[in-house]
Amino acid sequence: MAAVTLTNVVKRFGIFEVVHGANIDIADGEFVVFVGPSGCGKSTLLRMIAGLEDISGGDIAIGGKVINDVEPADRGIAMVFQSYALYPHMTVEQNLSFGLRMNGNPKADTERRVKRAAEILRIDELMQRRPKQLSGGQRQRVAIGRAIVREPQVFLFDEPLSNLDAELRVQMRVEISRLHKELGVTMIYVTHDQTEAMTLADRIVVLKAGNVEQIGAPLDLYDDPANRFVAGFIGSPKMNFLSAKVVETTNSAAIIELAHHGGARLRKPLCETFPALGAEVVLGVRPEHFFEAGEGDCDIPVKADVAEHLGSVSYVYANAGPEELIVEREASRQRASGDHFTVSIKTERALLFDKAGARIR
Amino acid sequence: MRTQNATAYRFLTPYLLIFAIFWIWPIISSFIISFQATRTVPWRFAPTFNWGRLIGDPAFYNALKNTLLILVIQVPVMIALAIVMAVLLNSPLLKARGLYRFAFFAPVVVGEVAYSAVFRLMFSLDFGIVNKLLESVGLAKIDWFSNVTPAMALIMIAVTWRWAGYNAIIILAGLQSIPEDVYEAATLDRVSKLRQFFYITLPLLKPVIVFCAVLSIIGTMQLFTEPFLITERGGPGGGTETLGLLLYRQGFRSLNFGYASAVAYTMAGLAIAITLVQLWLMREPK
Ligand SMILES: Nc1ncnc2c1ncn2[C@@H]1O[C@H](COP(=O)(O)OP(=O)(O)OP(=O)(O)O)[C@@H](O)[C@H]1O
Ligand SMILES: [Mg+2]
Numbered sequence: 001m002a003a004v005t006l007t008n009v010v011k012r013f014g015i016f017e018v019v020h021g022a023n024i025d026i027a028d029g030e031f032v033v034f035v036g037p038s039g040c041g042k043s044t045l046l047r048m049i050a051g052l053e054d055i056s057g058g059d060i061a062i063g064g065k066v067i068n069d070v071e072p073a074d075r076g077i078a079m080v081f082q083s084y085a086l087y088p089h090m091t092v093e094q095n096l097s098f099g100l101r102m103n104g105n106p107k108a109d110t111e112r113r114v115k116r117a118a119e120i121l122r123i124d125e126l127m128q129r130r131p132k133q134l135s136g137g138q139r140q141r142v143a144i145g146r147a148i149v150r151e152p153q154v155f156l157f158d159e160p161l162s163n164l165d166a167e168l169r170v171q172m173r174v175e176i177s178r179l180h181k182e183l184g185v186t187m188i189y190v191t192h193d194q195t196e197a198m199t200l201a202d203r204i205v206v207l208k209a210g211n212v213e214q215i216g217a218p219l220d221l222y223d224d225p226a227n228r229f230v231a232g233f234i235g236s237p238k239m240n241f242l243s244a245k246v247v248e249t250t251n252s253a254a255i256i257e258l259a260h261h262g263g264a265r266l267r268k269p270l271c272e273t274f275p276a277l278g279a280e281v282v283l284g285v286r287p288e289h290f291f292e293a294g295e296g297d298c299d300i301p302v303k304a305d306v307a308e309h310l311g312s313v314s315y316v317y318a319n320a321g322p323e324e325l326i327v328e329r330e331a332s333r334q335r336a337s338g339d340h341f342t343v344s345i346k347t348e349r350a351l352l353f354d355k356a357g358a359r360i361r
Numbered sequence: 362m363r364t365q366n367a368t369a370y371r372f373l374t375p376y377l378l379i380f381a382i383f384w385i386w387p388i389i390s391s392f393i394i395s396f397q398a399t400r401t402v403p404w405r406f407a408p409t410f411n412w413g414r415l416i417g418d419p420a421f422y423n424a425l426k427n428t429l430l431i432l433v434i435q436v437p438v439m440i441a442l443a444i445v446m447a448v449l450l451n452s453p454l455l456k457a458r459g460l461y462r463f464a465f466f467a468p469v470v471v472g473e474v475a476y477s478a479v480f481r482l483m484f485s486l487d488f489g490i491v492n493k494l495l496e497s498v499g500l501a502k503i504d505w506f507s508n509v510t511p512a513m514a515l516i517m518i519a520v521t522w523r524w525a526g527y528n529a530i531i532i533l534a535g536l537q538s539i540p541e542d543v544y545e546a547a548t549l550d551r552v553s554k555l556r557q558f559f560y561i562t563l564p565l566l567k568p569v570i571v572f573c574a575v576l577s578i579i580g581t582m583q584l585f586t587e588p589f590l591i592t593e594r595g596g597p598g599g600g601t602e603t604l605g606l607l608l609y610r611q612g613f614r615s616l617n618f619g620y621a622s623a624v625a626y627t628m629a630g631l632a633i634a635i636t637l638v639q640l641w642l643m644r645e646p647k
Contacts, residue, residue, distance in 0.1 A: 051549075072548050073550065074551075079549055083542055085540065085542035085546040087543060087546075087561060088543070098560075099547075099550030099551060099552065102551065102560070103551050146546070146550075150550070
């Protein structure tokens with residue numbers, strides 16, 4: 001078992017820098033998820049840890065030892081690929097044991113490890129099949145099994161579930177979580193699915209265009225995002241952003257006026273940053289934080305456009321001037337297109353960002 | 362659906378007609394002719410005339426022996442060479458890949474007569490570059506055309522030169538269909554590049570290699586151009602005469618169509634038999 005530390009890690013492909021100095025500390029036994037939109041450098045970071053891409057700058061340490069120049073096979077890692085990367089011409093059993101056999105591992109030990117992996121993943125019955133005779137979920141299990149038999153200190157997953165259908169994805173998600181508890185080793189998991197990130201992670205690393213935007217526990221990112229990007233990325237449906245303007249400042253608060261909601265005003269207590277009078281700001285409110293009229297500090301009237309009824313809750317897409325808001329409401333069949341209703345914002349449930357997206361608190 | 366098919370067949374008619382006249386009919390006709398004595402006029406039906414002669418004909422056994430010898434040496438060497446060429450072509454370190462790909466494929470496009478003439482020049486006893494090179498490194502020059510062993514070697518070299526690149530291009534396509542991440546997984550499994558080649562690349566290329574081998578076997582069974590043009594009609598003294606050449610000699614020099622047809626059917630039969638054995642040997646384990 002081992003901690004993983006990335007210090008000022010840079011990656012360049014030719015002249016293009018795609019990772020700009022990442023600093024990430026991953027504790028021993030932690031489950032860390034890298035999330036971010038497509039192309040932000042998640043896979044690149046993971047592949048650098050694995051040794052499949054070389055490191056253009058900075059250091060990566062596993063278990064306290066810098067491994068920049070260590071062979072991939074000697075880093076104590078195992079990787080599960082998005083496309084499974086199983087050896088197509090080998091049976092499941094051969095797939096699991098191949099690496100060990102090639103390295104002269106004692107036969108009895110190889111058998112023991114393969115058997116254990118098969119038990120953990122419940123693939124005992126599939127041992128004599130070939131990859132093309134397996135379903136997507138079974139292939140994914142075999143790929144994870146191949147990682148388990150290496151008994152690595154760190155597991156690396158690159159979007160392992162993205163080729164599976166929704167139901168299987170949920171099921172495998174639970175299994176990976178269980179695996180982490182059972183093995184207790186460090187796991188680094190890449191996904192662009194924020195639900196996966198929220199449910200699996202001890203801590204989430206949010207990446208954007210090669211920069212680490214924020215690192216934190218799922219609920220910390222949810223409750224206390226460092227900037228507008230993280231606020232918008234974590235949470236589903238997305239946070240609503242309402243444009244506003246600072247109309248009055250005191251030494252402990254700013255009073256803002258929403259731009260498109262009939263001059264509605266809100267007093268936001270602040271302690272760190274104080275925006276200038278007249279500054280344009282953005283107010284972030286999650287769909288579930290719109291309260292019934294009068295319950296909050298600032299009421300805004302909206303007009304329902306479309307409603308999505310998911311059973312437990314409904315999401316109402318509502319218009320207010322040029323802004324479209326997503327409002328979560330208890331399941332209700334009544335809300336129909338064209339209805340006017342009023343929602344209320346509570347100051348403590350609203351986040352303030354400056355024009356550039358940095359948090360104002 | 363029906364009318365659609367009918368329309369399709371009407372469009373196909375010109376092709377089907379030509380196919381029937383110039384392909385199907387000769388195949389059937391030569392089968393019938395192989396059971397006829399064709400040295401007499403009119404030809405008469407004599408089922409054992411040609412086939413009986415074939416079984417006892419030393420010229421046939423000589424041609425058969427030469428053909429099979431070329432087959433068992435040239436085909437494996439060429440396929441091995443083609444695999445090496447394909448792997449080199451696929452290497453990310455290679456610069457000017459397109460140029461090499463063209464160069465490897467070019468021999469197939471070159472006219473047979475031209476290429477044979479060039480080979481005759483290159484291997485000529487006194488003026489050929491090959492003998493000059495041999496002498497320059499202190500070896501004795503070889504009389505490629507008057508001795509059987511060098512002449513056979515020459516045929517094999519020529520055929521290999523002409524078809525190795527073609528097979529390499531086919532194998533290259535197979536190589537490129539192997540996903541990169543399988544090799545990455547193997548690298549993480551601490552499997553060296555060489556072992557990756559033997560344990561991953563080769564097994565995954567098997568279908569393509571079998572395909573190339575089958576094509577090459579069929580081609581070599583019909584080998585004609587090289588012994589005809591380079592070693593001058595199977596010389597020296599029939600030492601490089603192949604079944605294809607025997608067929609030509611019987612059919613078009615002696616105008617013995619019956620016997621030539623029997624030889625043709627033997628060639629086809631052998632090619633099919635060898636291919637079936639090959640496919641059976643290389644079958645997927647269940
Ligand atoms: N071999 C390469 N050569 C050049 N650029 C590359 C290479 N691999 C990746 N990149 C670039 O690096 C950036 C990060 O790529 P990466 O694959 O890490 O993204 P990602 O976050 O994993 O995205 P996705 O969610 O789509 O998998 C992208 O802009 C990509 O175009
Ligand atoms: Mg990726």
